[in-house]
Amino acid sequence: MDLTVEFVDATRPEPPAGWDAFVASAAVHPVWHWPVVxxxxxxxxxAALAAMLRDGPAVTGLVYARLAGPARTLADVSCPGSSSMPGLVLPGGLPSVLDPAGVGGPGRALLAAAVAAFEAAVRRERRRVRAVAYRSVFAGELPTVAGRFSLVGRGLPVTMFYNEYPSYERYLAGLSGSRRASQRRQVRLVEREPGLDSSFGPLAGGVDVARFNALADATSRRHETRRWPRARRLSHPQRAALARVPGVLAARYARTGGELVGLGINFDHPSVPLAGPWGALDPHEGGPRGLWFDQHARILRWAIESGRAGVIGGKGLVELKCELGYEQVPQWLVLRRLP
Structure with missing residues (x-):
């Protein structure tokens, strides 16, 4: 398979021809829309590399990489809008272990051709780059991406909810008794919170992005428990772009007067929606209790009732998510030296 690589300038606000069309047509999560890139x-x-892979005139893949290290000699391939997903996306958009419906997956031949084409183009056009790091490489793709002279390191697991339930009540019945009772109690707390308006669905009328960024920053600081490696936090412009892409499903919580106290952004997908950034006012500072649990109840109920195959839940609060029925999916970082 003879793929060609077209590098594009990610600092330009206008999308290159074919980029967003590929995202819309190839079952790719909205985190790849050009405003997010x-x-x-x-x-x-x-400071970054963005590229379109072509098979003839047709776009057949996208790549995004940060240039890091001394003199920017490392191309760090990572998804622009989610640390849970790979930075090289092909038709189907999903690694095999995150694709329980079996509708995605690029196949090993296409993935191998994409890696080879991208690295050949980097050697040819970005001569300073000496190595390429691929983040979020899952088990099914690891043998293809990890070459003979690669360095491979285990990354933080990604949580995945596999939908095997005919109804939300059957899902709840599968939880432990204490977690089931706690989850129902948390949802009732939110329902009965005086002066709280809550909703789940498309972000109609936009969102107070500055307030969301403040809530998300504070929430990230509360939940970051490790010093190294430091967690990658989304920037304010990234969150603003993510809140505006097509396919956003938001769990939104606001006081009756309009003050935003919680917002969770999720990204729809034909098979497996993807959880995005979350922020909520700390209950110790007057925020309602139970919002995090309530937003998971809403996204899981929606996924079950709409027949989605699962939900990709991200890397945070793994133990709590597993109590809610998510599973840990291992992933790796692969470092390949360019000859």
């Missing part, structure tokens, strides 16, 4: 790259030219 542009917000991730920022304004520093030469």
């Amino acid at each position: 542009h917000a991730t790259a920022g304004r520093r030219r030469g």
Whole structure:
């Protein structure tokens, strides 16, 4: 398979021809929409690589990489809008272990051709780059991405909810007795909170992005328990872009007067929606209790009742998510030296 690579300038706000069309047509999560790529790259030219893979004139894949290290000699391939997903996306958009419905998956031949084409183009056009790091490589793709001279390191697991339930009540019945009772109690707390408006669905009328960023930053600081490696936190422009892409499903909580006290952004997908950023006012500072549990109840209920095959839950609060029925899915980082 003879793929070609077209590098594009991620600092330009206008999407290159074919980029968003591929995202819309190839079952790719909305975190790949060009405004998110542009917000991730920022304004520093030469700090990132964005590329379209082509099979003839047709776009057949996308790649995003940060240039890191001394003199930007490392291409760090990572998804622009989610640390849970790979930074090289092909038709289907999903690694095999995250694709319980079996509708996605690029196949090993296409993945191998994409890796080879991208690295050949980097060697040819970005001569300073000496190595490529691929993040979020899952078990089914690891033998293809990890070459003979690669370094492979275990990353933090990604949580995955596999939908095997005919109804939300059957899902609840599968939880432990204490977690089932606690989850129902948390949802009732939110329902009965005086002066709280809650909803789940498309983000109609936009969102107070500045407030959301403040809530998300504070929430991230509360939940970050490790010093190394430091967690990658989304920037304010990234969250703003993510809140505006097509396919956003939001669990939204606001006081009657309009003050935003909680917002969870999720990204729809034909098979497996993807959880995005979350922020909520700390209950110790006057925020309602139970919002995090309530938003998981809403996204899981929606996924079950809409017949989705699962939900990709991200890397945070893994133990709590597993109590809610998610499973840990291992993933790796693969470092390949360019000859």
